[in-house]
Amino acid sequence: MTTGVRRRMGVEERRQQLIGVALELFSRRSPDDVSIDEIASAAGISRPLVYHYFPGKLSLYEAALRRAAEDLASRFAEPREGPLGARLLRVMRRYFDFVDEHGPGFSALMRGGPAASVGGAHTMSHVSATHALVDSVRQAAYDQILVHLGVTEPPARLELVIRSWISLAESTALIWLDGRRIPRAELEVQLVHDFAALAAVSAAYDEEMSAILGGILKEEPADGLFSDLVTRLTALGS
DSSP states (O other): OOOOOOOOOOHHHHHHHHHHHHHHHHTTSOGGGOOHHHHHHHHTSOHHHHHHHSSSHHHHHHHHHHHHHHHHHHTTOOOSOSOHHHHHHHHHHHHHHHHHHTHHHHHHHHTTSSOOSSOHHHHHHHHHHHHHHHHHHHHHHHHHHHHHHTOSSOOHHHHHHHHHHHHHHHHHHHHHHTTOOSOHHHHHHHHHHHHHHHHHHHHTTOHHHHHHHHHHHHHSOTTSHHHHHHHHHHHHTO
C-alpha cells in the first residue's frame, strides 16, 4: 500500500539527479540554451532548491560536463585482445555513440563549455576548469592507446602520432555533428585507417616507429582493417 509520500533524497543523491537531468537536456540542446528553471522543472524541484545543491549555474554545468568527460574517457577502454584495428574500431563506435547521444553537450565540452554569464575571475576559472576536463579526456585516451600498443615508454614520434590522431577524432566528430553529411560507420572505419596512415608515415622516418608498426601489422589478419587500407590505397594507383 502506497502512502503518497515522496521519499526525500539525500544531498549527494539529489546532486547526482540534477547532474543527470542537466546532461539529458544537454543531449538535445546546447548548455547555453538550457536554463536553471528547465533543469529544476525536469527534476521536479524549485529553482531556489537547485541553488541549495549548486552555488551557481556554472557550478552545475561544470559538474555535468565533468560527468560527461568521465563517460567519454571511459569509451577508450578496451581489453587488449585481438588485432589492433578491430579494437580501435570498437573504441570509435563507442566514441561516436557518445557523440551521437550527447551532441550539443559534446560540442560544448570540446569548445570550452557553456558561455559564462558572469565576468572576471569566475569566467576565467570556468574556462580553466573546462579545459582541464578536456585535457583529462585526451590524456585518458592517450594512455589507453598506449595500453593497446603495449608500450610503456613511447618514443616522441609515437606520442605525436597518438595525440594527433586523438585531435583528428575530436575534429572529425565535431564536423560530423554539423549536418551528419557522411555516414557515421564510414567515419569510424576511416579514423581507424587514419591511425594506421599516421603510423605508417612516421615509420618511414623512424626505426622505432617502423618496429612498432611491424608488430601491429604482424597481428593483423589478412582481412583486417589495416589490410583493407592497403588494398584501398593500392587500388588508387591501378
